[in-house]
Amino acid sequence: MDLAVIEKVVATLGAIVVFVFALIGLRGEWPKNGLDDIVTKLLLGLMAFGCLLVLLATAGLLPRGGA
Amino acid sequence: MSVSIAKQGYSLGHGHDEDAHEQVIYQETRDMRLLGFVLFLCSDVVLFSAFIFAYIYLRTTVAPSWPPIVGGHQLPRLDTAFAAVNSVVLFGSGVTMHYALENFKHANLRRYNVFMGFTILLGAMFLGGQGYEYAHAQIGGWSGNIFGASFFTLTGMHGFHVFAGVIYLLVLWYQTQRGVYTQERYFGLTAGTLYWHFVDVIWVGLFFLFYLW
Amino acid sequence: MATLAPGVKTGPYHAVLDHIHPEPTSFIRKYIFSIDHKVIGYQYMITGGLFFLIAGLLAELIRTQLLSPNGAIVSAATYNQIYSMHGSAMVWMVIIPLVTGGFGNFVMPLQIGARDVAFPWLNLAAFWMFPVAGVILFSSFLWGAPDAGWTEYPPVSLQGPPGTSMWCVAIFLIGISSTLTGINFIVTIYKMRAPGMTLTRMPLFVWGQFGTAGLSFIATTALAGALLALFLERTFGVPFYDPKHGGSPVLWQHMFWFYSHPAVYIMILPVFGIISEVLPTFSRKPVFGYKMIAFSTVAIALLGFSVWAHHMFTSGMVPWLQLPFMIITMVIAVPTGIKIFSWMATLWGGSIHWTTPMLFATGFLITFTCGGLTGFFLAAVPLDYHEHGTYFVVAHLHYVLYGGSVMGLFAGIYYWWPKMTGRMYNEVLGYWHFWLTFIAFNGTFMPMHWLGLLGMPRRVALYDPQFQFWNVFATISSYVLAASVLIFLYNFATSFRSGKIAGPNPWGARTLEWMISSPPPYYNYKKIPAVLATPYDFGNPLPYIGLEAAAGAEEATPTAASHPVPTH
């Protein structure tokens, strides 16, 4: 089967894994409140959001996602 | 930095209980350096924002159509599928970096080394992927049109940050092998982690703007 | 520490401020690559002062050229390079480095009772980018200097001589320098205030530096982006701004002004701080409405980010967008007005000592008000349709930058000169300097208002004959202005050699820097003092404890008032 499909499958699986581990890491960070912890929380959250974007894109759920 | 600390009046072997004293000194210095580093990241965000603004402005208010038409033909859109894989690689490296730091804090260095290795590996993979992407992006080159200009300039700047980040992480790794950092004193690693996360998050924005929008 | 009044912070940081680091002895480490904030401050002032003289010389060339409608001395091409370099140098190589790097470095750590800035090595690096950038900028004359004005609008700047690329590099470098300085200052002010110096006990000059630091570390990188893009387009033809390749010239204007409008406040906020120090000191009064002045500083800094497009009313943006930008711009007049009125009220009921810094401060009050009001004329879009790009704008910006920033800088130099050198300057020469400056300044720039309204565009090497009279008038005044600067130089040259010894506190001022000997020792404070109140209550005893006051500090400073002081 052609390359694009493989890529999408890999991306999807990878995104799920990364997303889960990002959330776990986020939960570990949650109680801490140092400046670095707060920034880390923000950035980890955004990274998880990035994974969601990847999932939506590979699922073709974004208006112009597919291409 | 050390000189400044001393000039601020921090002195070793001066107070009665030296260790507590020294720990206080470290804490204060660390807080200041951390704040400074975060501020630096903020101003770096603004640098990217400037170019992102340029891209959005050119795309929405200047270009008659997007992707722009060059020599009578409309340029193709970029290939999302491959970029998605590449993004996952970079995000993954961000997460592994996080766990590397956590493990270092809890002093299980074996897993720290594994995670750190993965982080650097994935970072390098991402750079390779970018190289592949550059070779295959059919958007008329860097200086051909506004699409190429904004794409290659922004991702180029980001790629440069990633490259610098990989070097930075290698240095940090070497330093940990040399025992520069302890479980109480690891500001260098904190800064490295924050920088690496920052690079990943910038990519979230770029991925959306260039591949999904 | 337990003895401190309420509100005193006794953090671990202050618990360890007890040891003094020995001063480096080698000449290099002491004077060239020193990490001492005071030395770096001197270095900024000397370098910036030098560039001020060069850029001022360029200004005199501009005025001389305009003696005749057909251009008195140089060709149009040369003239364009001269005025472009004058603008760029005055903004980036003179005013910004002097207000932040110069006065910020020397005064701010002293005023918050610290022994240095947070990152002295960063400070050192930031300084040395400044002379390098200056040399790059001025040496661009050898290859043909930038010739499209200090704003360098493309596409004309894309056609510009090679120097334009050097201009990009130089400004980029000075931009990094001021970003680093901004970060450094924020951390210093936020983390290193003396115990008990709460935010509302900071001297107002520190507030000014705080606002400026915030502006410069956020806005400057935006300019860096714009410059990078311009450089890439000039060098590799990467299309951003050139409409022939699908770019947009208006894009540059947005990116440039997003920095360069906040830059106006970067240049003025520290000067507001200087004025807020000088006025109470010589009126022997608490500064009026401390909280409101501090608040308005922050308000101006925040609003400053959302008004940039008022420079672009004629550039062709979406018409309705002009309204919000006009209105926000007008709103900035409120906090500015609060400052002006508070300063006037500080004069009221004072016991005013008419020293030179005081003269410059009050002169600033008048000229800056004038500049602010003409700003209103430009903010109103319909009037901007008439005034944009004319000499009216030139008049306005010089009333704000010379009548504002530079006058305030003079006030600051006279005010802190005794602290910097330990010697007094000649007061009589100071008076001469002020009055010549004040009169000649207005003589130079006042006529430009009606020149612009009557139809003289800016940045022209030739102009219509009917404008000649006022141009000649302005030129002659500008020569007097230059002469007044010479007096200033002579004054400080002599003071440096033979001025009478100032002592720690010649003005009877009350902020921390005056509590130690002049010039201050390497470590600033033997013991870090604790702060009990705002520094401006002349009726009360000095609000500092644990301070090993230098000899003679007490005499000049008033102590307990004979009756309770009304406080609100």
Add this chain to the structure above:
Amino acid sequence: MAQRVVKPRTNLGPGFWPVTAFIVVVSAIMSYFTLTSPWPIGLIPAGEPAPATDALFRFLGAVGATIFNIVTIYTIYFGIVFAKPKNALPNAIGVQIHDAPVLEFWWTAIPTILIVVLAIYSTKIWLDIQNTQGDVLTVEAISYQYGYQFRYPQLAQPVSGEMHLPLNTPTTIHVTSRDVIHGFWIPEMRIKADMVPGLINTLRVTPTVPGRYPIICTEFCGVGHGSMKTTLVVQSQQDFSKWFAQQGGSQSSGGGGGGIPLATGTVDAGKVLFGQKCSACHSTGPFSQKIVGPGLGQIFSDPAHAKLVNGTDPTTQNVANIVKNGYQGDIGTMPSAQMNAISNKDIANLVVYLASLSKK
């Protein structure tokens, strides 16, 4: 040590009220002259929208003068009356007041109200200017380093040199540039717009006073900037028509621009040219397939659009005229051949190419 404290004053100080009265009087006089001055800017208002702008200028002038008097005169007065007397102790101090909430409230509130008023007034004037009537005559002003050209409807060739406008005719001026940013300023009309390459800015004026007025470049545009100006000639309808006829145009017939040799065109050259010059705005699909302008695929054979956008029949000559002179109408604005740097030869190629499209 001995210490003298100036007692907080119950009154505002010697001569405070007289000085205040003085400020009021001076400001009143200045405001009166500003508000009643026929030419507050010093130039005659030669047409719409100048009077509106002048009204705003008068108002702002009065307000500004008043504020300036308040600040300046009080500052000087305080400076004199509160100067430390020679005999005072060196450490004599002033009144120890920190603030006066009522006072501060008012000097925050009054400027705020003032600004609301000014903002509203400016907005009103702004709306007047935006809504200045135009479109009876539409002129296109094109700048280059270093000069101006003006294109009138039904004039084949752009007019270089002076710009002519008929009296009392609501006129729309579209300004743009061929190379760098220039300025288009008519001081007597109080109106200005930047001439930005690739962008069309619009001005609306109605000349009301015949005469010759300068048109000045106000954006730096290169070595020639200082001398880049021309003249606007405002003249009566008759004189304008006479001048217009001399330029080779008549305001009635829709002709002009004829005689473009179309025989020499080739399809291939046209195809290439279309890709370079037209395809940014026009598709080769049907009329409905718009990018910026309509699709030109069936321009010569479109039942739905029997006439061209300018109402003429779809002949090659008329199409050539549109390409030559550009078009400005409700469906959009198309720059002229001048601005697109298209020669007559190119036009021939383009027309032939378009014709070939319509055939299939």
